[in-house]
Amino acid sequence: MKKIIANFKMNKTATEMKQYLIKLISKFEDKCEAVLCVPYTCLSLAKFIVDGHDNIKVGAQNISEEEEGKCTGEISARMLKDSGASCVIVGHSERRAKFKENGKIINKKIKVALKNGLEVILCVGETLAERNTLKVADTLREQISEALKGLYENELENITIAYEPIWAIGSGKTPLVKDIEIVGKIIRKIVTEDYSAKAGEEIKVVYGGSVNTKNAATICRCKYIDGLLVGGACLDADGFAQILNTSI
Ligand code: PGA
Secondary structure, eight states: OOEEEEEOOSOOOHHHHHHHHHHHHHHOOSSSEEEEEOOGGGHHHHHHHHTTOTTEEEEESOOOSSSSSSOTTOOOHHHHHHTTOSEEEEOOHHHHHHSOOOHHHHHHHHHHHHHTTOEEEEEEOOOHHHHHTTOHHHHHHHHHHHHHTTOOGGGGGGEEEEEOOGGGTTTSOOOOHHHHHHHHHHHHHHHHHHTOHHHHHHSEEEEESSOOTTTHHHHHTSTTOOEEEESGGGSSHHHHHHHHHHOO
């Protein structure tokens, strides 16, 4: 079953989310696993509304790297779990760039998430300059190895790697199918080298960056790709339901 992740980013109040989810659920045909990464303020409500739908999960978009205590304004792993999240996005390029999250912080966030029973969606991806200078494999190797440093192989079953080329996010541009497949293969090779052939084969890899109703089904069927991470196109319930129902 494909895994289709929605990243709502800083969009929708809890009131708006309620209407959205009721509509989305009424159209969802249960053909994929839907993971809804909503704002913190919508977590409990989203969990309550999707209750009973086994193929819909609720996730967060960020997590504190600290367990608890003197971190004003931060949200801990335990708080996320208790609010209904079963997973969390870590390492999104917006957090790397705007909030200065580096490989060390990302590694800490992943460890604290896993320790508290949350699955992790790890975002990685190259800039346009890195693509143009043929540095995609090097960039991904560094990002993945740093993020997963110190993790045991059996913990990888709770990690999904989201390949999100930075130049594709919100730009309306996507790589060619063949390029997504090449990168899917590269990511599996990196995991194989750091762990084992079995780990490289079994790690879940999804694609994100300008996925929409027109390209979702095609990208989802790419070799080496287990699903999608959808930003802007998840915000309309009708459109996102269409993506969910055709991404098989
Ligand atoms: P986009 O965003 O689908 O709007 O390009 C994807 C993301 O940032 O995760």
